[in-house]
Amino acid sequence: xxxxxxxxxxxxxxYDPEAALDAVLEVFWRAGYSAASLExxxxxTGMNKPSVYAAFGDKRALYLRAINRYREIxxxxxxxxxxxxxxxxxxxxxxxxxxxxxxxxxxxxxxGCFMVGAVVNDAVGDPEIRSALDEGLRQFDxxxxxxxxxxxxxxxxxxxxxxxxxxxxxxxxxxxLSARSxxxxxxxxxxxxxxRAVDIICGP
Numbered sequence: 001x002x003x004x005x006x007x008x009x010x011x012x013x014x015y016d017p018e019a020a021l022d023a024v025l026e027v028f029w030r031a032g033y034s035a036a037s038l039e040x041x042x043x044x045t046g047m048n049k050p051s052v053y054a055a056f057g058d059k060r061a062l063y064l065r066a067i068n069r070y071r072e073i074x075x076x077x078x079x080x081x082x083x084x085x086x087x088x089x090x091x092x093x094x095x096x097x098x099x100x101x102x103x104x105x106x107x108x109x110x111x112g113c114f115m116v117g118a119v120v121n122d123a124v125g126d127p128e129i130r131s132a133l134d135e136g137l138r139q140f141d142x143x144x145x146x147x148x149x150x151x152x153x154x155x156x157x158x159x160x161x162x163x164x165x166x167x168x169x170x171x172x173x174x175x176x177l178s179a180r181s182x183x184x185x186x187x188x189x190x191x192x193x194x195x196r197a198v199d200i201i202c203g204p
Contacts, residue, residue: 020045020055025066029114030106033063033122063122067132070114075139077102082143088151089202092144092170096194099174103181112182116175137171144170148201157202166201173197 023044027036038049038059045052056062081095104110111117115136123130145167151157157166177190 017055020047021065021069024056024062025069025114026106026111028063028066029070029111029118032118033059064128064132067115067119067129067136071132071136071139073102074115074136078140078143082147088147088154088156089198091147092198092201093195095144095170096173096177096198097191099177100181100187100190103178104187110181110184110187113174113178116178117182140171140174141167143167151202158204170201173201 024041027040027044030036031040036059038052041052041059041062042049047055052062056065077098078095081091081098084091084094086094099113103112115133119129119133119136123133141164145163148157148161148163148166148170152159152161152163173194177194180190180193181187
């Protein structure tokens with residue numbers, strides 16, 4: 001996920017669309033859609049309600065914009081990882097380290113993954129949100145599977161293994177890291193876990 005923290009928290013000194021959207025994202029990331037209020041959003045962005053509506057639309061439109069912003073940040077961070085010419089074990093470890101950089105980017109408490117920790121709860125009743133969640137998760141399945149296919153071609157992983165299944169297993173490790181970081185697990189413990197998970201995914 002290049003490490004890129006959400007832009008400076010709190011109230012921007014002047015209106016900046018990207019900084020304001022990052023502030024909105026963190027509000028939803030911490031509280032979820034239902035619990036986040038427009039008052040919270042106004043406080044975080046330093047904007048009044050008419051300005052928020054004019055810039056982003058209603059609360060649901062804001063939430064969809066926040067989802068797209070998070071996916072953009074995730075893609076940017078992972079692009080560097082998955083385009084490197086490196087052994088697959090190094091790629092996987094780097095992907096998980098970058099994920100933890102993002103999951104632990106909150107000032108006071110780990111936030112985990114926005115998609116897994118917050119958006120998944122709102123996907124049941126909203127087809128558009130569900131579609132965004134599905135595509136966001138599938139992009140990691142595909143990225144991991146492609147890395148595993150290249151590793152198979154290089155002889156790093158047995159060609160008898162199914163790369164799609166291994167890709168989904170590699171993505172599932174991200175879910176675990178997200179849930180456990182948000183639950184308060186130490187980063188060191190999760191680093192040890194993903195190192196062992198990489199051995200399982202890449203092992204004989």
